[in-house]
Amino acid sequence: MLCWEYPPRIIGGLARHVEGLSSALASLGNEVHVITLDFPGAPYEENRGTLHIHRVQVSVPAPSFHSWVLLFNHFFEKRAGQLAHEFGAPDILHIHDWLTVPAGVAAKHLFRVPLVMTFHSTEASRSSNSPSTESAMVEGLEWWGSFEAARVIAVSSWMRSEVLTRLRLPEGKVEQIPNAVEPLRFEGPVDSRVARARWNVREGQKMITAVGRLTSQKGFDDLIRAYPTIRRAVPESRLVIIGDGHMRAELESIAEQEHVRDNTTFAGFISDAELVAGLRSSDVVVVPSRFEPFGIIALEAMAAGVPLVVSRVGGLAEIVEDSVDGIEVEPHNPSAIAAATIRILSDRELATQLIARGEEKAKAYSWENVARRTIGVYQEAASVTKYE
Amino acid sequence: MSEGSRKLLSTLMVLGAQSQGKAISLEELATKLGTGVHELQRELDSLAKAGYAVMTRQDGRVKVYLTGTGVITASSAYS
Numbered sequence: 001m002l003c004w005e006y007p008p009r010i011i012g013g014l015a016r017h018v019e020g021l022s023s024a025l026a027s028l029g030n031e032v033h034v035i036t037l038d039f040p041g042a043p044y045e046e047n048r049g050t051l052h053i054h055r056v057q058v059s060v061p062a063p064s065f066h067s068w069v070l071l072f073n074h075f076f077e078k079r080a081g082q083l084a085h086e087f088g089a090p091d092i093l094h095i096h097d098w099l100t101v102p103a104g105v106a107a108k109h110l111f112r113v114p115l116v117m118t119f120h121s122t123e124a125s126r127s128s129n130s131p132s133t134e135s136a137m138v139e140g141l142e143w144w145g146s147f148e149a150a151r152v153i154a155v156s157s158w159m160r161s162e163v164l165t166r167l168r169l170p171e172g173k174v175e176q177i178p179n180a181v182e183p184l185r186f187e188g189p190v191d192s193r194v195a196r197a198r199w200n201v202r203e204g205q206k207m208i209t210a211v212g213r214l215t216s217q218k219g220f221d222d223l224i225r226a227y228p229t230i231r232r233a234v235p236e237s238r239l240v241i242i243g244d245g246h247m248r249a250e251l252e253s254i255a256e257q258e259h260v261r262d263n264t265t266f267a268g269f270i271s272d273a274e275l276v277a278g279l280r281s282s283d284v285v286v287v288p289s290r291f292e293p294f295g296i297i298a299l300e301a302m303a304a305g306v307p308l309v310v311s312r313v314g315g316l317a318e319i320v321e322d323s324v325d326g327i328e329v330e331p332h333n334p335s336a337i338a339a340a341t342i343r344i345l346s347d348r349e350l351a352t353q354l355i356a357r358g359e360e361k362a363k364a365y366s367w368e369n370v371a372r373r374t375i376g377v378y379q380e381a382a383s384v385t386k387y388e
Numbered sequence: 389m390s391e392g393s394r395k396l397l398s399t400l401m402v403l404g405a406q407s408q409g410k411a412i413s414l415e416e417l418a419t420k421l422g423t424g425v426h427e428l429q430r431e432l433d434s435l436a437k438a439g440y441a442v443m444t445r446q447d448g449r450v451k452v453y454l455t456g457t458g459v460i461t462a463s464s465a466y467s
Binding site for chain 2: 004005008009010011012014038039040041057058059060061062063064065067068121126213214215244245246247248249250268269
């Protein structure tokens with residue numbers, strides 16, 4: 001499996017997906033090798049039973065991000081070759097998004113094995129508002145990967161439809177397999193007082209939490225703009241935004257303009273254990289994304305037993321059933337975000353119902369199910385891949 | 389984050405400066421970015437204060453490398 005992010009290098013849902021899938025595949029008795037990028041403090045080689053993580057250092061400087069991507073693909077190819085020499089050629093190659101297409105395609109032809117590609121997002125949906133000069137290259141790599149792959153996986157129905165339409169793939173080539181959540185992560189004791197104190201949430205205050213990269217896609221500016229209205233209805237509250245990204249200073253500035261900076265915590269990046277403690281200590285989790293191919297945080301909030309407000313977009317709209325296991329709102333609408341959040345914080349009966357149904361739903365999304373379905377896709381890919 | 393800071397983080401990532409052993413000198417970085425060392429130092433000071441980068445003195449020169457948070461923040465612009 002080739003991917004540019006794997007914990008502790010967590011940029012988005014892709015890292016969580018590969019972690020959950022690779023662990024579940026290994027638990028089912030498969031030998032899994034993940035080739036990924038190195039990260040400060042993480043070991044270059046990690047072995048967990050039949051799961052092997054190989055973190056690759058890119059030891060040649062690149063002049064730009066996109067040339068760096070092509071460069072790290074060469075280092076991935078080299079590592080794949082070394083592993084084939086050591087363990088034998090793989091039975092299947094699995095790449096994730098455009099970032100590892102060059103290495104995946106090269107390895108496919110070198111080892112003459114089936115290639116599977118998972119789409120977690122597409123360049124067109126990511127950059128719909130501002131396509132860059134590199135977008136054509138990224139879209140080209142997406143097409144190339146999907147063409148070379150024997151089977152393609154999309155993480156939501158919305159993503160599947162996006163891939164089918166944009167890349168003009170045959171219906172039967174693309175399978176929808178969702179992300180999942182590991183419920184055990186959310187079990188065990190959590191000292192909420194410690195977690196809340198860490199982010200300056202006082203006793204008796206409602207903790208409103210949002211988690212994700214601080215980028216415009218996530219819509220955290222809409223949530224901050226909604227917060228003054230929420231505070232008028234629920235004065236004893238604090239907004240905690242977990243994550244980091246290039247929009248941080250801009251979001252802090254919006255919080256200043258909206259006069260809620262003193263009541264908002266920007267928690268930055270935190271460890272997985274802290275995230276679990278943070279979610280379980282929250283009174284509501286808000287996912288105000290403008291675009292979300294899946295939205296794994298929604299499942300995590302459900303598993304953590306926290307009521308949810310989500311934007312009615314992409315995969316989020318597929319995970320959440322409105323007013324049953326969460327509340328959906330129109331994206332880019334601070335008034336709707338405020339109204340839904342206030343509703344949950346003021347109606348204990350509603351919150352209890354959403355939590356119970358959410359916990360039930362989260363159980364249906366298991367990594368073991370994802371792994372079994374992915375193995376089915378691997379078998380299909382093997383059956384249609386023929387080399388002379 | 390300013391466009392300059394984003395570019396700076398991205399440049400450090402693609403140059404592979406993510407450990408003390410791979411730290412880049414301010415002079416080298418300034419040359420690559422086409423900017424002055426003093427201007428760069430101000431930008432790096434604020435990135436270091438925010439926890440994205442570490443400034444270190446090696447062989448009598450000021451060098452810089454990304455922290456884990458810096459790597460993720462640099463990558464988040466492209467994900």
